[in-house]
Amino acid sequence: MLTVLLSRFIPQKDRRTFLEIGCGTGIVLSQLQTLGFDVTGLDVNEAAITYAKKRCPDAKLIRQSIFSFTSPERFRAIGAFDVLEHQARDTEFLKRCYGLLEDNGMLFLTVPAGMWLWNRIDVVSGHKRRYEMDDLRDKLMRAGFTVQFCNYWNCSLTLPWYILYRAYTMRQRPASPMEAYLQMPHAFVNRVLLFLLQLEQIVFFRVRFTLGATIVICAKK
Numbered sequence: 001m002l003t004v005l006l007s008r009f010i011p012q013k014d015r016r017t018f019l020e021i022g023c024g025t026g027i028v029l030s031q032l033q034t035l036g037f038d039v040t041g042l043d044v045n046e047a048a049i050t051y052a053k054k055r056c057p058d059a060k061l062i063r064q065s066i067f068s069f070t071s072p073e074r075f076r077a078i079g080a081f082d083v084l085e086h087q088a089r090d091t092e093f094l095k096r097c098y099g100l101l102e103d104n105g106m107l108f109l110t111v112p113a114g115m116w117l118w119n120r121i122d123v124v125s126g127h128k129r130r131y132e133m134d135d136l137r138d139k140l141m142r143a144g145f146t147v148q149f150c151n152y153w154n155c156s157l158t159l160p161w162y163i164l165y166r167a168y169t170m171r172q173r174p175a176s177p178m179e180a181y182l183q184m185p186h187a188f189v190n191r192v193l194l195f196l197l198q199l200e201q202i203v204f205f206r207v208r209f210t211l212g213a214t215i216v217i218c219a220k221k
Helices: 002-009 027-034 046-055 090-100 120-124 133-142 159-171 177-182 187-203
Strands: 017-021 038-043 060-063 075-081 101-112 146-153 214-220
Touching: 002 027, 002 075, 002 101, 002 146, 002 214, 017 027, 027 038, 027 046, 027 075, 038 046, 046 060, 075 090, 090 101, 090 133, 101 133, 133 146, 133 214
Parallel strands: 017 038, 017 075, 038 060, 075 101
Antiparallel strands: 101 214, 146 214
């Protein structure tokens, strides 16, 4: 879905520099490289950076926080995928992104949606919050951005299954909440969910969903 989103809003001729904040082990960075971006990955986790270097040997990888990171260049695009919800100072985070973008640069975000879905997995994962669409839009605008697109992901097609599976795994009393979160569904269930997500992707840019487990948003400087 991310590659489809990026391809829609950044044409091939404009795919220059891309900064991924919280790049982890480089899974998204490798996808960005296939799209033609010159990528820089930023993460505070040393082990993650080590794995990312193996996956993306041509990427520029930096172990540093966005709050201390400086760059002489400005980026065509910045992505933070499931990162903003970990930030105690999320508005300042967005302002830092704004300052690192070139004029008309694009910011791409994914965040967990809906405090009504808050659970112990969020606590164990270090989340500070889940987001409401209007609140996230307001924070982006206060940071100087103009929102270009926003929609829910894991929405009406998959959200009921998401809730049921989460409830089921929580009842199994695993060794830890994180173990429940990482537990793979049965292969058949996994195939059904993948199929539903593929259907959702087909209509993602044509249908405005009213709720979902994830918010996908892009904004322009």
